[in-house]
Amino acid sequence: MSFTGLEDIYSELGISPRVYEICGDVLSGLEDRFKEIDATSEFCQLKVLHAFQKNNVNESCLLGTTGYGYNDIGRDTLEKVYADYFHTEDCLVRPQITCGTHALALALMSNLRPGDELLSAVGKPYDTLEEVIGIRASKGSLAEYGISYAQAELSKDGTPDLENIKNAINDKTKLVTIQRSKGYQTRPSLSVDTIGKIIDTVKSVRKDIICMVDNCYGEFVERIEPSDVGADMVVGSLIKNPGGGLAQVGGYIAGTKECIENVSYRLTAPGLGREVGPSLEALPRMYQGFFMAPVVTASALKSAIFAATLFEKYGFSAFPSASEERHDIIQAITFGKPEGLIAFCEGIQAAAPVDSQYAPEPWDMPGYDSKVIMAAGAFTSGSSIELSADGPLREPYTAYFQGGLTWPHGKYGIIKAFQTLMDKDLIIC
Numbered sequence: 001m002s003f004t005g006l007e008d009i010y011s012e013l014g015i016s017p018r019v020y021e022i023c024g025d026v027l028s029g030l031e032d033r034f035k036e037i038d039a040t041s042e043f044c045q046l047k048v049l050h051a052f053q054k055n056n057v058n059e060s061c062l063l064g065t066t067g068y069g070y071n072d073i074g075r076d077t078l079e080k081v082y083a084d085y086f087h088t089e090d091c092l093v094r095p096q097i098t099c100g101t102h103a104l105a106l107a108l109m110s111n112l113r114p115g116d117e118l119l120s121a122v123g124k125p126y127d128t129l130e131e132v133i134g135i136r137a138s139k140g141s142l143a144e145y146g147i148s149y150a151q152a153e154l155s156k157d158g159t160p161d162l163e164n165i166k167n168a169i170n171d172k173t174k175l176v177t178i179q180r181s182k183g184y185q186t187r188p189s190l191s192v193d194t195i196g197k198i199i200d201t202v203k204s205v206r207k208d209i210i211c212m213v214d215n216c217y218g219e220f221v222e223r224i225e226p227s228d229v230g231a232d233m234v235v236g237s238l239i240k241n242p243g244g245g246l247a248q249v250g251g252y253i254a255g256t257k258e259c260i261e262n263v264s265y266r267l268t269a270p271g272l273g274r275e276v277g278p279s280l281e282a283l284p285r286m287y288q289g290f291f292m293a294p295v296v297t298a299s300a301l302k303s304a305i306f307a308a309t310l311f312e313k314y315g316f317s318a319f320p321s322a323s324e325e326r327h328d329i330i331q332a333i334t335f336g337k338p339e340g341l342i343a344f345c346e347g348i349q350a351a352a353p354v355d356s357q358y359a360p361e362p363w364d365m366p367g368y369d370s371k372v373i374m375a376a377g378a379f380t381s382g383s384s385i386e387l388s389a390d391g392p393l394r395e396p397y398t399a400y401f402q403g404g405l406t407w408p409h410g411k412y413g414i415i416k417a418f419q420t421l422m423d424k425d426l427i428i429c
C-alpha cells in the first residue's frame with residue numbers, strides 16, 4: 001500500500017468517502033466527552049499501578065503453579081492487587097472461576113444457608129441467574145437448598161425504588177443482590193452513587209444484610225467502584241472489563257474477609273479454601289490484562305458513545321441515548337426491522353481481526369424463544385470486552401453492542417456497520 005492518508009486506508013477497508021465524512025462530523029462533536037473518558041481512565045490506570053506497586057509485584061509473580069497450587073505467590077499477590085483496587089479486605093481472582101455467572105453463583109451459594117432469603121433490589125436479575133436462584137427450576141439451584149427469593153420491583157421509569165426495597169426486606173433476608181449493568185433489559189444502568197443509596201437503604205433496615213453487586217461491564221467506567229460505597233461483595237468476569245482483553249478465563253469476587261472466606265470454601269472444598277487452585281499459565285495475562293483494563297474500558301466507552309451518536313442522528317433509537325452519562329459499556333441500538341439488526345452485526349463481524357471472512361447468521365440459541373444473531377470475531381471465545389454485537393430476532397430488533405480493545409478498532413467497527421446499512425439502503429442520508 002503506497003497511500004498514507006487516513007481516508008485512503010478507510011477506503012481500502014470498504015468505507016466510502018461519504019460515510020467517512022459523515023462519521024468525521026459526528027466525531028468532531030464528541031471531543032469533550034472523550035476527554036472526560038480519558039481523564040477517568042488516567043485516574044483508574046494510576047490506581048491500578050498503585051495497587052501493583054504497593055504489593056511489590058515482581059517477575060516471579062508471573063510464574064504459575066500446577067497440581068494443588070500450594071504457595072502460589074503470583075496468584076495470592078494478584079488477589080491482593082485486586083483487593084487494593086476495589087478497597088476491599090480480600091479478593092479471589094482465579095482461572096477456576098469460569099465466568100461471571102459462576103462467580104455470582106459462588107458468591108451467593110457460599111454466603112446463603114437453608115432458610116435464608118435472597119432479595120434482588122432492582123427487579124429481575126440477569127438471565128443466567130434465573131437458574132442459579134431457581135426462578136426457572138434447575139438442578140442445584142438455591143431454591144433446591146431451601147433458600148427463598150424475593151425481588152423489589154423497579155419504579156415505573158426503571159430506576160430503583162427505595163421504598164419497595166425497604167418493604168421487601170424481612171427477618172429472613174440475608175443477602176441483597178444489586179445488578180449494576182442493565183444487561184438485556186431496558187432499565188438504565190446504575191451509577192455507583194445510586195448503588196450507594198440502595199446499600200444505605202438496606203443497611204438502615206439491618207446492618208448485617210450482605211450487599212452484593214453484580215459488577216459485570218461496570219469496572220473502570222467510574223473512578224470509584226461499588227465497594228467504595230459499602231458493597232460487601234463485588235463480582236465480575238475477566239472476559240469483560242477487568243481482563244483487559246488479555247485474560248482468557250476467570251472471574252473475581254472482592255469483598256469482606258468473612259464473605260470471601262465463605263466463597264473460598266465453596267470454590268474448592270471446606271477445609272481447603274483458597275490454599276489450593278493452581279494458576280497454571282494464566283497469571284501473565286491476568287496481570288497484564290488488569291493493567292491494561294482502564295484504557296481498554298475507555299476504548300469501549302468511546303465506541304459506545306460514537307455508535308449512539310451516529311445511529312441516533314440517522315433516526316435509530318439508542319439506549320442509553322447519545323448524551324447520557326455512562327455507567328457501563330453496553331450500547332443498545334434499535335433498528336425496528338430484522339434487516340437493520342442483521343446488517344449491523346454483519347458490519348461488526350466484517351470489521352473483526354479474527355473470522356472477518358464469515359457472515360453471522362441468526363440461529364436458535366438454547367434458552368431463547370427467538371433466533372439470535374451474534375457478531376464476534378474475537379481472540380478469546382465469547383469475550384465481550386472485544387468488539388461484539390448480538391441481539392434477538394424479534395421486535396424491536398435491538399442490537400446490544402459492546403467492547404473494542406482499541407479505540408481505532410471500535411471506531412472502524414461502527415463505521416463499517418454504518419456502511420453496511422448504507423449499502424443495503426437501510427439508512428437514508
Ligand SMILES: *Cc1c(COP(=O)(O)O)cnc(C)c1O
Binds near residue numbers: 102128183
Ligand atoms: C455477562 C453478565 C453476567 C454473566 O456473565 P457470564 O460471564 O456471561 O456468565 C452476569 N451479569 C451481568 C450484568 C452480565 O453482563
